[in-house]
Amino acid sequence: MRVLVTGGAGFIGANFVRQTLTERPDAQVTVLDKLTYAGSRQSLAGLDVELVEGDVADRDVVDPLVAQADVVVHFAAESHNDNSLNDPWPFVHTNVVGTFTVLEAVRRHGTRLHHISTDEVYGDLELDDPAKFTATTPYNPSSPYSSTKAGSDMLVRAWVRSFGVAATLSNCSNNYGPYQHIEKFIPRQITNVLDGRRPKLYGAGLNVRDWIHVADHNAAVWDIIDRGQVGRTYLIGADGEMSNKAVVELVLELLGKDPGDYDHVADRPGHDMRYAIDSGPLREELGWEPRFRDFRAGLTDTIAWYRDNEAWWRPQKDAVEAKYAATGQ
Template sequence: MRILVTGGAGFIGANFVRLTLAERADAVVTVLDALTYAANRDSLPEDARLTLVVGDVADADTVDPLVADADVVVHFAAESHNDNSLDDPMPFVHTNVVGTFTLLEACRRHGTRLHHISTDEVYGDLELDDTAKFTADTPYRPSSPYSATKASSDMLVRAWARSFGVEATLSNCSNNYGPYQHVEKFIPRQITQVIDGARPRLYGAGLNVRDWIHVDDHNRAVWTILERGVAGRTYLIGADGEVDNRTVVETLLEIMGQPAGAYDHVPDRPGHDMRYAIDASALREELGWEPRYRDFRAGLEATVQWYQEHESWWRPLKAAAEQRYARSGR
């Protein structure tokens, strides 16, 4: 199977590539990645079945021959950091909207199967005291430029599937954690702060709830959809991992041998969603997927250990990430 992975040098994409090469002997993988600050060539393994093409997913001349040569495209490429989307939305429009359009047009020309990776953030948020969860039928209500552009990309995929017959599936996943995640993101930022002897910083009261899933569980779900999913369907991926941000920080501090209260509160960011929760029943009941990382604390312990043992990977990224936060006061 010839697989084109867009954004394959980013966090989730690189883990998908590693999982695919490790578990599927028949897979030949091409990664298309612009290698922006959030991507890292060192996240990819050395493997004769892997080819890296450095290029922009919104560049039709680059995208078209890669799609023509692929059996399936797995579309991870996206600008994804909410804070950055508040500072400058334009890269999010370019990559998330124009890039997805460019890819869809190539898949339309060549009849190539597409799986589109999206986020639960397109649905907005839920009340903290609510028991409801997002489903594939939940109306879209994005809160930030990031989630708005991902919502736009989802709509494009659905329209191209219906209007032009592009063979596409979609998945909206909850918050991922695990190895190779950029240090600007919530969990690795807190881990690397503690490693550096600094105090973690928590937005507002830290009561915002996220539905955490290990990146390997996400990527195995993607493979389940590729193998058994129905074209045109949207599948929600989640592992019943609802935890508030304050608990995540306090758990990380305990794992790393620090007092649970050794963190600082900072002003909340604009439009900060309160709660996400995924109903993944269709994925589980119809396609038979189940998460392997059911113990969130154990998953955090493994993630802490990875960052402790791979300082050479994240150290070059840390100073620039903290400078961006310092400029915004976050």
């Protein structure tokens, strides 16, 4: 099978490529990545893949790659909420125009597509609300990031209905694991402690995220590609709800520090309060189950990876923290 992975040098994409080559040795993988700050050749080091540096919104780059593929797995996206508040245009360009470009290419060539999205398209839930997001939850995005991802989802659904594109979609909860850029919440806290800095917590830290290990997310993606129904949206989550405050305190505990040794900083504007995924259909219909059911164990493994791979994250650390410091975060 010839697999084209857009955004395959980013966090989830690179883990998907690694997992695919390990579990599907017959797969021939091509990665298309613009190699912005969040994409890294090092994340694919030692792998037998073709890496094409290019823009997912560039038809002349995308079309010949799709023509050669049996399946396209579309991870490419700008994904950091803070960055979307500072400059929304790259999010419109990559998330909306890029998805349109991929859709037109798979339409021309009749190629199978799986589109990766986020639970943030649904907005947020109250802390005391027992509800969880489902595939029928109305969209209510609250940031330039989530709104552009919502737009990309709607494009995929329209191309399925209007043009018969063979696509499936997935909306996942917050991923964590190896190779995640250190601007993101969990790796930022881990590398702060490893670097002798105090972790930083937005606001009171009561915001709840539904965490899933990246390996579990990517296993679900393959289950959807293999057995999912074209046109369907599947939600991927591992019942990992935890407040940001509890996550920071657990990071400190696992690294042998005082769990209260962190700083509260300015909150993000429009910060969503709670995300929670109902992944029942994925489990019941496709038989998927998470392997990392214990968040503590998954976080322990993630901490070990960042401790053992300082050369991967160290060159970025000072610049990332300087950027946050400039905004009081």
